[in-house]
Amino acid sequence: MRINVNDREYAVEVDGNPSLLEVLREQLDLTGTKYGCGEAACGACKVLINGTPTPSCITPATAAQGKNIITIEGLEKEGELHPVQKVLMEEDVFQCSYCAPGMILTAVALLENRQQLSEQEIIEGMNGNICRCCTYPKIVSALSKITHKDKA
Template sequence: MKINVNSTEYTLNVPDNTSLLDALRVHLNLTGSKYGCGEGACGACKVLVDGRAVPSCITPVASVQHKSVVTIEGLEKDGKLHPLQQAFLDEDAFQCAYCSPGMIMAAVALKSRNPHPSRQEIIDAMQGNICRCCAYPRIINAISKA
């Protein structure tokens, strides 16, 4: 099967029910998306599929054929961080940083739909993204300021 990841087309020889997360991490060596719960509930593995943040751990790779997949690695352009990546750095929104790729991808999806979300809209949009370090105030500030 062929999939488009970060504007590059790849051919994978994997079973259709292989998770997108496994395809990315194991077969394409794109390890930014993290395995968390394996049930699509924690958000650590979120990637963008046609602009929507989806949990890659429960998304079959076959379902993303003919779609555009963007991972955390695909946000950087010409050596420059995406504004949300930079905002997370500026606001010290990382602690252990395990959740950060998924948080950033969910925030990118939010900001593409709503460039100036309210604090409550940010909180609502980030439901399903868990930070075990409880850096939520800094994460919300980063998203607000990006």
């Protein structure tokens, strides 16, 4: 089977019906996508499938066929960080950072869909992602910096 990840086509094995998370990590060595719970409860494994943040741990790899998958590795363009990555780095938000890839992709989709977001909307939109270090207030205030401005 072939899948498209970060604008590249890959041939992958789907014997035993592996999850998209397993295929990304073990076959494509895209380990930025993390395992956190295996039941779509923590958001660590989220990737964008056709732009929608999707928990890759409960998504069969076969379900991603013919779709565009973006992982954390695919956000940087020609050495330029995505604005979400940039602001989270500038604001020095994370501690252990294990949640960061899932957080970032969720935020990217959240911001793609809306020009402006209130803090409450950010909280609602991000609530499916767990940061066990509890950096939540900093994530909200950092994202607010780029959602309260008009985006180009």
